[in-house]
Amino acid sequence: MKVIPLPGSLDYRTIDQLIETSSEAAGAKVLLDARHLRWIDPVGMIGLLSTGLVLREESGSPAALQLPESGEVLSYLSRMGFGEAAKEVFEGSLHLPRRSGGSSDVMLELTRVEQNQDVHRVVESVHDRAGTILSRTLRYPPTAVVQFSVILSEVCQNILEHAEAPGWVAAQTYFWKKRLGREVLVIGVGDVGRGFKGSLEGEYSGRFADRWGDAAALEAAFIHGLTRFPDQGRGHGIQQIRKQVRRWDGAISIRSGTARIADVPDWEELPPLEDGLAPFPGAQITIILPARSLEEVG
């Protein structure tokens, strides 16, 4: 059995480490060792679940997951609904603390997106909680709750329309004391479907000729709004999400296959386009929305 240790912090900045080390497992039976995990965000959770699915697919049997030792992390994973999602992915039963029945500080628990009705469920669920978090924590105007719900709806539909495989979505706020000195809302969306290259290949690979690959496919969808559907009304989603995220001084990135494309403000250092990353199926979308500063609010 190959043991793959998880980084101490598993988030959108470190997820590549997990993808890279797990890609070296080459079909072996794997134990993902999360004992020393001290921090995980929605992107990390979805990345961990997706890695589990990929390992299961490659080896023909589910990977084992050694849970974190930190009680705080275990409790957080439980509140985010990680246990329910993980039991379909990893070997054996995972013993996470039981979720309390009371109100939760979680913006959106890990939610599986497989059908149209899942998107409705996400929007309904978030709409009830998002108002307070967006206005009090992020200091966004009251109308932001609608725009935020639209972002979630469009980003989840990306899974349904392009991945042809189920995916997950989750969102949570954190205080980024060192990096930004402000609260941020992190949204993670991911699937292990056919990815942007697979989705667009039939329509556009010829047009891009030698340049065709994961990076070109991401550019086509992210920058130019291209979609495999001949319908002129398609391809809005990502374009409009980018526009709204920019208005809120937020960051958005999509990793698919061996490439990542990003639209980031000054406070984030992700390069606009990366290629040659460790291959990973599907698409992993990260959106980070920072709180408005008191000066911005006025």
Place this chain on the structure above:
Amino acid sequence: MRAQNDPQLDAFAIDVQRLLERSVANLYSHLVTRPTGRAVRLAIESQLEELGTPALSLVDLSSVEILDYSCADEVVAKLILGSTVRQGVTFIVLRGVRAHHRDPIEAVLERHRLAVVAETSQGHFEMIGSGSEGEREVWTSVQKCGCIPVAEIELLLERANEPEALETLIERRLLFRHPHGDVHALSTLIRTEL
């Protein structure tokens, strides 16, 4: 139903929220996702088919809180596109368009190079979507007057920077030309009780 000031149009009001509840089994309260939008549009089109032509359809969004881009494309853009190929003539006016509906509606209309007449507050109508400056200028002139009698159209065109805009607006079903030649703003064709 015959509209009040005899423009020879059947007028029909459609509450999108009610249709949403009826079309998608009353499970959802928000206009999100493409399949939901498609179901609502098909329900609207099925109601329109029962009307005589020309007909005016008042699509009421006032109870719709969340409208995403995919749904706006299906419910607004494709409804307008369909109205131009449907047998007979259908005019579409949106009612209850609030600030947070505008982004998705404008985005999908621009993408298809379409425009629509929308009531954005009580009694206030706007042409939203794609159109030249000249088209907006002529549309606004007709909207202000409500109706331009056939005898005054020449004068309107003389003052306009883009005289051909009037014909374009009529072709795009953003204005209605009575068989006698008078040109009506669509807002004047809506009966108050609708």
